[in-house]
Amino acid sequence: MIFPPELIKGTFKTIVLKLLADNKKMYGYEITQRVKELTRERIQMTEGTLYPTLHALESEGLVTTETEYIGKRVRKYYSLSPSGKAKSKEKVKEFAEFVATMQLLLDTNLKAI
Amino acid sequence: MIFPPELIKGTFKTIVLKLLADNKKMYGYEITQRVKELTRERIQMTEGTLYPTLHALESEGLVTTETEYIGKRVRKYYSLSPSGKAKSKEKVKEFAEFVATMQLLLDTNLKAI
DNA sequence: AATAATACATAAGATTCCAATGTATTTATA
């Protein structure tokens, strides 16, 4: 199943923050591949989505960056700042509560009321 | 907890279709109140969101309407068409699968890999 | 030698929601 964009929208920051919380540091391309792999290609995070997300997180002070060279190729690693770690937990919890709330709407058979 | 709009975005059609599947017919104001009540005010569906959603569903042939008068006040009831019933099931299932996929990203402690 | 994969990034456009606004009726309250 391929998910409609409007469903995935709004979860990208949460996904990136959580991946960084679990992996200390990752670079952009690595994140796109990890998401694809972990979701069995059900969620694709393209560059057009990822890089603006990373840059937004950086400007909010939630991630820090360090640049490495692999040969001549630049690799930009992203890590969580302390506030980023807190934010990661917060966003994951928020998503869980959102799902619980949605289940109040979607799982109950309202005819019985 | 108040959910950020970008998380709720994309679920409105699903919510409305499911409510209509469980209640045969509902009018707009009733839907806003039911959502508020069922989610304990965690999700608010305002008119600016609801009516465009209902009109979109109507133009897609997923809902039909009938107008009633309660005194002088117009009340417009919305019901699912056959394709709307199918769509409702489909969207609810889609949301469940989306959640399952997100849990692949958010619930696993990736450090262990 | 050519292609695919790796790796960064931006920009224009589309979509979609949200806040604000508007009209009108009915019910509750002061």
Add this chain to the structure above:
DNA sequence: TATAAATACATTGGAATCTTATGTATTATT
């Protein structure tokens, strides 16, 4: 009985956010 709150419809302009497309360059594979 006047006023406020709740009920009930609806639209619109703006904001936010993602997606598609595009661009550049290096490294690995065939």
